[in-house]
Amino acid sequence: MNPLSSPLLSDLYQFTMLQSYLEQDMQETAVFELFIRKLPPGRNFMVAAGLEELLDFLENLEFSLEELDWLAPRFHPSFIDYLKQFRFSGDVHAMPEGTLFFPHEPFLRITAPLPQAQLIESRIINLLHFETLIASKAARSVLIAPDKLLVDFGMRRAHGAEAALLAARASYLAGFSGTATVLAGALYDIPLFGTMAHSYIQAHVDESTAFERFAYSNPDNVVLLIDTYDTEAAARKVVTLAPKLAADHININGVRLDSGDLAAHAHNVRHILDQGGLNNTTIFASGNLDEYKLQTLLSAKAPIDGFGIGTALDVSMDAPAFDCAYKLQEYAGKPRRKRSEGKATWPGRKQVYRYYTPDGELSHDIVALVENDPYDGQQLLEPVMLAGQRIHPKRPLHDIRQLTLAGYTRLPKAMSALETATAYPVTISPALQDLAKQLDAEMMSR
């Protein structure tokens, strides 16, 4: 059983419901949509991400013999027979990865026989929620520090291996420069960055020796960690070492700060390096950073050229989850509506139309029904899979990243800031509102 692609990566109730659907032969077409109910605190928009992984999952979804054997004693034989030939044969419409979106807007729509659309719910949310969460977090650092090198340093405190890999992907997609996670570089072709750890310094007899040995071992990427004992003293050791390395044609590309008052140390270190003629040696900072600390450092004009952002990014520290739901909006041609308190949904299959100002900035969106409810805005949901097959080849991650960056240029200024801006206008079309009322009336009359 492959922990990342098994169809058992689902909640038990999906199987229980499936068995019941099949007994009743309820296999007509269902339409489910994925949307968020509200923005996480502090966010002004979300960045759609995770679609390519989801399409991979759907294309390859089948039960292995081992999985069927495990299920067999727990379910009816006829249900197991059904699962033996289970494949996803439905359609997927989605906002392209990198699209900016807002509450109440479906960013994914599944159209498939009910049992299929139901079984995949848990993994759909699991994948899209997480990558969207991280892309939306990463976007904030990119927007306030567009000219800085931003690197994902979060693998160690990400929630497991898949989280680390997807966080590297989602943050790169959102405009980061790269990651330190080697496997993410290998799997997704994301640029890799790295320096050295404190243990490297500690393992040597002294700091200067450690610096020198590292430089000779890695002459093309000499970034020296200078905070193990005394930051400014270490910066002076770097200056002392530089001529010897220069004689061997080795440049000291950068130094890294990882503790203490980063702004103060950066000013001191910049001064020491410049006095020593190392004007081209950059300063890289890390250590419990997030977009708020970045903003403080930028305001203090700290001479820092790049930032490693770890834990706060990979766990989306200030908002480690958001409220999203995958809901049945239509079954057997009939719109459906959930009315639970505080959790009601907009029924029917829907499209999101986007409008821009004459200057090309985001103006407003309209959520409308797909049929008989026409608008002329940009249609954000596109077909990406039909009858279980991807329509387009997998989109290169670099291209998605360009799309995201282009999207940022259309954000009104207030929405690019860390502070909460006025909510972006998302309107529910009159026809959709009427449909909801009509369904409520039908329900009351039963």
Add this chain to the structure above:
Amino acid sequence: MNPLSSPLLSDLYQFTMLQSYLEQDMQETAVFELFIRKLPPGRNFMVAAGLEELLDFLENLEFSLEELDWLAPRFHPSFIDYLKQFRFSGDVHAMPEGTLFFPHEPFLRITAPLPQAQLIESRIINLLHFETLIASKAARSVLIAPDKLLVDFGMRRAHGAEAALLAARASYLAGFSGTATVLAGALYDIPLFGTMAHSYIQAHVDESTAFERFAYSNPDNVVLLIDTYDTEAAARKVVTLAPKLAADHININGVRLDSGDLAAHAHNVRHILDQGGLNNTTIFASGNLDEYKLQTLLSAKAPIDGFGIGTALDVSMDAPAFDCAYKLQEYAGKPRRKRSEGKATWPGRKQVYRYYTPDGELSHDIVALVENDPYDGQQLLEPVMLAGQRIHPKRPLHDIRQLTLAGYTRLPKAMSALETATAYPVTISPALQDLAKQLDAEMMSR
């Protein structure tokens, strides 16, 4: 490249440092320890978890041809040759899973040739940090609601698939009753629980039909979701349906509430069920629950028998990460110390000794050097792997769970509460304090 077991699941700097260590033939024994600097907000203790997954990772660590091919253009040929025959041949000492522990206490110690101990750092933290995070969060619900059925419902908003699986494992280990995640049941033999989704209700022509069909399809586990439209009205439909099902020897085991004022609905529904003779039908609640909401519901004497806890558990919502570090404490027989501002470490290889009161409650711990610093308390760190081989067979998860539950009985009352208690006394032995001073003095004199 297996995303969960690849040796590329590491930070780039580990490889860069390794290459340099090998050039310098720095392959003497290193001792690294994993510890936390401080408790997450609101926590009174941590629950160690994740060790078995780590030992699996270490036992199987090797580079595939594909991985070596990917590395080859990026590193020296002699380094690639070294990686070809790379295996973990070191020792692992650890607190058994389920052990309660505190800041400054090493809960894992790696003793291995420096390059080996270094390469595995990123995945060690990645695995142990996350499972310990979730076990420590889950423990809080278990302690305040020891007589309730507690089920992990968090897969969909866990950070990827591995996080969902490890969260199911860690919460069960910490005393939860089970999980809804099917694959976690299959892989770890964790009891599975599940009911139905709103979509099941919505897909049927009406709620009563949905209830009836579900009961006939799943006669052994009839738990009906009653909040899709109107909770109390649905409870009355359940009562109406009961005699028909009873005639076919089907019991309605429970109902589930998922929205609104859970305490008020539970009181109303309990009354409706009891009036209808369904005294044995339990009430299960879910919907954005965490230990604080549990406490509120328990205080309100809400007649709820079990709780599904999802997002807040699987992402450890109030503390999605904690400050832990894997630090070099000894190399080539010599203790090492990092002194970075706010991040200094206690040097040398250490043991944690635990003392109990005459009543068997936790009294205090002492962190001391392994050699020449004897104490008579319970030694918390045990050897679990020697020369790269597990000492014991994999411990069954049920046994670990029993160990955790036994550990809770030794907690002083204040530490079992959700509120922050007085910090548990952890003392650094005088010999260890002397060693730190001595290393600082040596450093200053250089």
